[in-house]
Amino acid sequence: MPEQEPPPAAPKPRRRQARGERRAAQLLDAAAVVFSRVGYTAASTNAIAREAEVSPGTLYQFFPNKEAIAVELGNRLLEQWRESYGQALSAANLDLPLAELLDAVVDPLLEFNAQNPAFHVLMHGPDAPGQVTAAFEAFHSVVLHRIEEILATYLPEAPKAETTRVTTTTLALFKAGLDLIAAHPDEREEYQEELKKVLFRYLDPMLCEEPPAPGAAAQQPEA
Amino acid sequence: MPEQEPPPAAPKPRRRQARGERRAAQLLDAAAVVFSRVGYTAASTNAIAREAEVSPGTLYQFFPNKEAIAVELGNRLLEQWRESYGQALSAANLDLPLAELLDAVVDPLLEFNAQNPAFHVLMHGPDAPGQVTAAFEAFHSVVLHRIEEILATYLPEAPKAETTRVTTTTLALFKAGLDLIAAHPDEREEYQEELKKVLFRYLDPMLCEEPPAPGAAAQQPEA
DNA sequence: GAAAAACACGAGCGATTGCTCGTGTTTAGC
DNA sequence: GCTAAACACGAGCAATCGCTCGTGTTTTTC
Numbered sequence: 430m431p432e433q434e435p436p437p438a439a440p441k442p443r444r445r446q447a448r449g450e451r452r453a454a455q456l457l458d459a460a461a462v463v464f465s466r467v468g469y470t471a472a473s474t475n476a477i478a479r480e481a482e483v484s485p486g487t488l489y490q491f492f493p494n495k496e497a498i499a500v501e502l503g504n505r506l507l508e509q510w511r512e513s514y515g516q517a518l519s520a521a522n523l524d525l526p527l528a529e530l531l532d533a534v535v536d537p538l539l540e541f542n543a544q545n546p547a548f549h550v551l552m553h554g555p556d557a558p559g560q561v562t563a564a565f566e567a568f569h570s571v572v573l574h575r576i577e578e579i580l581a582t583y584l585p586e587a588p589k590a591e592t593t594r595v596t597t598t599t600l601a602l603f604k605a606g607l608d609l610i611a612a613h614p615d616e617r618e619e620y621q622e623e624l625k626k627v628l629f630r631y632l633d634p635m636l637c638e639e640p641p642a643p644g645a646a647a648q649q650p651e652a
Numbered sequence: 653m654p655e656q657e658p659p660p661a662a663p664k665p666r667r668r669q670a671r672g673e674r675r676a677a678q679l680l681d682a683a684a685v686v687f688s689r690v691g692y693t694a695a696s697t698n699a700i701a702r703e704a705e706v707s708p709g710t711l712y713q714f715f716p717n718k719e720a721i722a723v724e725l726g727n728r729l730l731e732q733w734r735e736s737y738g739q740a741l742s743a744a745n746l747d748l749p750l751a752e753l754l755d756a757v758v759d760p761l762l763e764f765n766a767q768n769p770a771f772h773v774l775m776h777g778p779d780a781p782g783q784v785t786a787a788f789e790a791f792h793s794v795v796l797h798r799i800e801e802i803l804a805t806y807l808p809e810a811p812k813a814e815t816t817r818v819t820t821t822t823l824a825l826f827k828a829g830l831d832l833i834a835a836h837p838d839e840r841e842e843y844q845e846e847l848k849k850v851l852f853r854y855l856d857p858m859l860c861e862e863p864p865a866p867g868a869a870a871q872q873p874e875a
Numbered sequence: 876g877a878a879a880a881a882c883a884c885g886a887g888c889g890a891t892t893g894c895t896c897g898t899g900t901t902t903a904g905c
Numbered sequence: 906g907c908t909a910a911a912c913a914c915g916a917g918c919a920a921t922c923g924c925t926c927g928t929g930t931t932t933t934t935c
Binding site: 672709710 | 881884886
């Protein structure tokens, strides 16, 4: 029988020089450009190599296959996101009023997506490889739980299933805003405001931070 | 110089028999299945032929190329849409209150999309061929203008640019709901309600049909 | 019933893709 | 300075794609 290689052991103890490190980063940059231009499947490895002004053989010295390029690029984008904007969802903003919370969360997220179009392609592209999708799913679920936490403090009486649904909906609305801005780059600010308007009006009636004014009848905590 | 062929003239006066009509429809059905499974680009013509239990050569007896398959399928879907659900946006519903207008418009639209997944793929797929996209854009803009008309009667004082923006946003929200339901088929009804909640809360504060009752802000009459 | 047209087949062409491999150059370690 | 490893090249392989074409069968037309 063929013995199975030990997966945790380093199969390639290849040392990488500074030059190689630069080339790898350069290739990821090129991949981001090509991916955001034509998507994952249509992006040929030769095109990525050409974009990086490098031969196809050189590309495969740093990445075992096309999927690995997407995976590493995805990881790099995820890391950049955490470094730059992860704080937007930190606990610091928990006690803000909703409108300002939305400013604090939505603006930096849109900003990051505007500057890293490959992020959107790899996250929501229909043809991204499974491992990338999985990594983003993990990230997605972290963000989701974070939002769920925040929302839970705003609407403490709702059952958990409903909180989850509200959270999922909120994220879907955000994604819609992303698409909207991508489709209308010249009206970016207007649609950014519109997105926040949507989110505010959707979420505001549900939260009961303080005992609501007795005027309005018990708002719908669902039928 | 090469003379240009007369475009309106029939370049292929080929008569089609009943058998051929059936084959063509069968091929479109197969294409819808394959497209909705893997998207346009990844759908190989050989796979479509195989799905229809037909040889590749036979496929090309009815369609000049892969793009034409998508175009005809797109047209067929568009026509089906108009036949079955076009009335949802007809003038009949103009005087309904917002909540019922949303029911009348959103429900059948979601129903159609649920039963024709290829519709979504061809409409919003990133790799659909130009002519399909164009046809859907035309359809999209018709729907958009229709909604814009309806909205204009609800909010007559807004400047046109804003009305357009609200309309575009509304459609993007609908698309988000579509994705949401596609991602959670087991909670279809819940997310359907959630979508209508989003749309209602977004649109309701803007319309000034009648001088609003001085009491609470117009609540949603839905359960 | 015979000729023509439409339908059906499937091997395979040309182009493109992801990727390899033989070869040569640059750098690190001593 | 010498050796080995890392880096770089680019022609080209195997597989796949959209699509063609020669051939044979069924249907229409007369």
